[in-house]
Amino acid sequence: MANEFSFPDTAAKAANLPKEFETEKMSLSMGPSHPSTHGVLRIQFELDGEVVTKADPVVGYLHRGDEKIAENMTYNQFVPYTDRLDYLAPLANNAAYAMAVERLAKLEVPPRCQAIRVLTSEMARVSAHLMGLGAYGIDVGAWTVFMYTFTEREKLYTLFEKLTGARFTTSYSRIGGVARDLPPGWLEEVGAFCDQFLPILDEILALLTRNKIFLDRSVGVGVISKEDAIAYGLSGPNLRGSGVALDLRKDRPYSGYEQYDFDIAVGSTGDCYDRYLVRGEEMKQSIRIIRQVIAKMPGGDWFARDARKIFAPPKDKVLTSMEELINNFMIVTEGPQMPAGEVYFEAENPKGTLGFYIVSMGGGVPYRLKIRSPSFCNLSILPKLCVGHMVSDVVSILGSLDFVMGECDR
């Protein structure tokens, strides 16, 4: 993805302004309820005219103490809280969390469950990137993109609703499986969505990729070098936009990702435009994966049948068999039983790598659960990234970083 265009770097341009424009430093607070801060991020700026000389992001407005809450409930009870981390891709969070706990239990889930998780995670990625792209378009003045992406995202949410019963807060994973099997005919609907989506995606991307206004706002703006991206612990499209081909789906395949063919989209310069291109390409790759999953969808169990102390038995068994009733009661009240120990698991989520560090003393409640959220790490580069840019470029940078405060603040 080489840039065929060469536009002057706005940051350098701003820094080289003639001396007579130098002004007194001004302090400006942007957010926490500013449309371009995508939630409740506040940035405390020090400005020299229009040029940022210092940026101090203030996060935590959406802090709910998820890690404290996790220490006080069973592993399954925490699944709904994972919906509310990156609330634009709850299905991917659900799967990442369940996989982390299963690592702790050394539990292998059946191929069908793995395939369902890959399928839902990739659909979540498409929906999250559609949202990110649409919002980025609005940030830089392209309203139409948002209308297109929201229409497509709505179709995905209808599919989510058919699968999980909820559009947003899906809570679809259970430790050792998923909440329920795929409904009949649902896979065909997903396939039909893919077929009609790709031409529309091309249309959406065509609205921006060669759009002069969009190029002016994004090319050469917010350049993150490879070294910086790694040093700041960036992940996801923001890291790959800087030319680091790091994707946990390829590097440390989980949930059967090794069976599917897909390419990692990588940027070349690490500017806002590259991050946009990476997201666009990732959606196409996700569709590729989704089609392969549909074609290969294995039959059989969709939960780990032998994990009797972890996955609650089916309802019809609970209501007819005494043993299953007791088993169900124990799993619901005391939680899925885990061995003592500690694990760290990261999954490649739409915003980056979502990690869970779980310390268990045994039993059904984690002793400590740390959520390593990609948005938190991605935002930590802002103090370095914003300096030297105009305030209007900061809007473009924020849009291109595509963060979610629910996940950043936890």
Add this chain to the structure above:
Amino acid sequence: MTDVAAAVAKKFPSASPRPSLDCPAWNVPAVDAIALLRSLRNESGYDMLVDVTAIDWSAEKSPRFTVVWHLYSTTAHSYVRLASDCASAADPVMPSATGLWPAANWHERETFDMFGIKFSGHPDLRRILMWDTYPYFPLRKEFPLAGIPTDLPDPDIAAGMKAKVIVAPMAGGPFVATPGEPMSDAEPRAKDESWNEGRPKA
């Protein structure tokens, strides 16, 4: 994986292997933590600091706080975990890794915010998720899930509204049974006293 273990064992005799269910892990004394992190980054290729956090083993235990680092190698695609105990429970201190990775900055601020562990050498150790004047460390084990009543961050607004940060209504939660108790007490419903006027509310 074994190369790393051998290299660490050779260069850092003070580091001992730590029980782990996945990646290689070591316990290391606080004085050697930064040197070991640097060695892992420069010599073993663990170039990405993905996470810094801490564990509170509760007030009765000594050492009480353990700081945990997770590193990822972008070339070998593997993780390592490093853990180091804070010597003092009353004034826990750990050397900062901000000199090695700028990523440590926010992670350490968060760990300070949640556990009160001071990272010596950190350039800007302020609270990050809670507000600057917040008096407690919420992820310490003695901090109740419902919270502790506190003043609002802005004294002017607090005086004007005559409001405080109040305790969250728990409605008898958390709804988890403790294993080992008699089932009549362990059942979550038994802990939710709001349905039972006969028993005093917890």
